[in-house]
Amino acid sequence: MREPIAITSIASISALGKTQSDIWMQYQNDSHAIKLKKFDTSSAFVSEISEKDKEEIDALIKSDSKYKNLDASVLFAIYTSRKAIEKAGWDASDNFGINIGSSRGATSLFEKYHQSFLKYDFAETLTSPTTTLGNISSWVAHDLQTKGPEISHSITCSTALHSLLNGVAWMQSGMADKFLVGGSEAALTGFTIAQMRAMKIYASNEAEYPCRAFDLEKKENTMVIGEGASMACLEKGISENALAYIAGIGYATEILEHNISISTEADCFQRSMTMALGDTDPDEIDAIVMHAPGTIKGDISEFKAISTIFCNKTPFLTTNKWKLGHTFGASGMLSLELALFMLVHQQPVSVPFAMDQDQPKKLHKILVNAVGFGGNAVSVLLTR
Known part of the structure; x- marks a missing residue:
């Protein structure tokens, strides 16, 4: 590294909660946040944000009339981005960069619009702009009112850390001093589950731990899909607020x-x-x-x-x-x-x-x- 890059805040929302204190508390026990969820014609193990925490997302939607047309992946990103920059003490005048990605993008919204197309044989007006990876970083930049560079991308399951790589590269080049980076995912749909099952990698048996990640003796695949988002604030140089x-x-x-x-x-x-x-x-x-x-x-x-x-x-x-x-x-x-x-x-x-x-x-x-x-x-x- 040419010069230090500090992580001055991080915020997330997932099945473990939405505050750092609650999430850390969840890490203190051996329980998991995976449950059986019913879809239209099947059920599967998933990890989803609690109904109580989804109330925060509902409140976010009400904060801007345009947000009612956004996918949950974009809303999760906006919510956690607000929290991250608040903790870092940033404001719009900092003109920080934004790089946020998603593997699946606007999954639920895309499926909704596609079903509508199959039924009526035409696409609804907002189909394209809201499903092009959700325009995820553009919407976050709109919400935070920053004028720095904004980048969205999808590099499958390493997307969020690729966002971090890109933010570091911009900062090391001297083109930015601060970058908001992260990833967001809201792909708990029956079609997504079916895709994972088609690859024969999805958890199928009820057990104390449905997902046996890092069990090197397991005899079957046990992947489970979860939803959530996490954003980190990066700053160039030494910072007294560095985590x-x-x-x-x-x-x-x-x-x-x-x-x-x-x-x-x-x-x-x-x-x-x-x-x-x-x-x-x-x-x-x-x-x-x-x-x-x-x-x-x-x-x-x-x-x-x-x-x-x-x-x-x-x-x-x-x-x-x-x-x-x-x-x-x-x-x-x-x-x-x-x-x-x-x-x-x-x-x-x-x-x-x-x-x-x-x-x-x-x-x-x-x-x-x-x-x-x-x-x-x-x-x-x-x-x-």
Whole structure:
């Protein structure tokens, strides 16, 4: 890193809650936020925002008449962006950049408009502008009244951490001093569930933990979809308000043998972690927040990649997908939020059914991983 990049705030909304105190409290127990949800013709395990917290989104819709036509993914992004910049002490005059992504985009709204098209044979007026990835960053910029650069993208499940990479790149180039980055996902629809089931990766059995993320002995795939959003405020230089600093970033894409596959040794993760580490001795890493989607191959291949890079001493390993499901494009930032919690509170968060590990005596440097369909891995090194 050419110069320090501080994370001065983070905000999220998910099945774990909407305030940092409530979310951290949820991480103190071994319970999960996954439940069985009924769809039109089926039911599936999901992780969704509570009805009480959705009241906050309803209030947001009422704050601007234009918001009633937006997808939930955009509304989640606006809500968490407001919270993030409030905690960071930013205002519109800062002209900060915005880079927010989503893997699925305006899922529910797109499906609604498509059903209308099939029925009436014409598209409703607002179909295109509201479903082009939801125009997610443009709407956040509108809400926050900032005039900085705004970027939206979709890079499957590593989307949120790719947003962070891009924000860092803009800041390191000297083109911006502050960037709001993150991801948002609201894809709990029957059609989305059917897509995951078609790939035979979705959780199917009722158990104490429907999603067995980082269970290296599981005999079946156990991925569960969740919804939520998380945004972080990045600032160039040293900040007295810093929760942590970004000490390294890494990325890699591997050539795939199959549309959704990852190599057995997760070559993309090996390269992204190596790049993020830079000159840092791997033995200095205290913990890794894994991507660990709950699939057999996904979990094991990432673990193999970690074992290869950290051959002398494997850091403490954890993930949060057993607790809140896989939030697709938002998942990387929710993983980064977990890493920040562990750094700030100096307390590791374990996966209750994972392999036995020694608890770290300190937490100074934590690596966060994300990867998505397409073999696009991202690793971010955080330090206190």
